[in-house]
Amino acid sequence: MDQQKSHGITHVIFDMDGLIFDTETLYEKAYKNVLGRYGSEYTLDLKIKIMGRPGLDGARILIDECKLPLTIDEYLAEMTIEHDKVFSGHVPLMPGAERLIRHLYDHQIPIAVATSSKRYTFKLKTKEHGELFKLFDHIVIASEDPEITAGKPDPQTFLVCARRFRQPPSTMTSVLVLEDSTNGVRAANKAGMISVWVPDPQIRSRQQIDAHYTLDSLLDFKPEQFGLPPFSINH
Secondary structure: OOOOOOOOOOEEEEOOEOOOEOOHHHHHHHHHHHHHOOOOOOOHHHHHHHOOOOHHHHHHHHHHHHOOOOOHHHHHHHHHHHHHHHOOOOOOEOOOHHHHHHHHHHOOOOEEEEEOOOHHHHHHHHOOOHHHHOOOOEEEEHHHOOOOOOOOOOOHHHHHHHHOOOOOOOOHHHEEEEEOOHHHHHHHHHOOOEEEEOOOHHHHHHOOOOOOEEOOOHHHOOHHHHOOOOOOOOO
């Protein structure tokens, strides 16, 4: 669906895991540790099925697919222990993420985060990046938000996020969504927004999605293509 025309974007919504934060290898370690205890393997196919989904949805999929002898609460308790381990240290930012966030903030473009992450792990991941996350107009933690009853790929997450801007967009087509997961892209498209897919290369080689734009990295993002102020020459 790549379109080579400028869009009048007024608001930008960021996914978090795999888009702002380089967390996918950390999540993979946690999943492998839990599944390995029960003789199961965390495969690329499983990763594709759960990427971008809320924790409960992902838990149900993994329990069913791997036939784990666990209730959802038992599984989530084990994952919480693993998350404490993998997110206790430094959680790195993805290339180009901070540059883009600061650029949009400096040019007074309203920005927000819409994540399927749990509040608990959100706090773990962002503990070293508090200053950066203060630049966002607001944060939507979909898995624990009372207004959101269906997670990505349902459009609710992004529609709720758009409504919560201090100055909401006049139309959903003026909202740009940056996502690394196919479920997130589907949610953005269903919300009537402009989707930019920045996938893990492994996922891109195995799965395609009808995103408006596909980038290898946020370093390749060109703001002027969306009617946004261009990066300065120093960037």
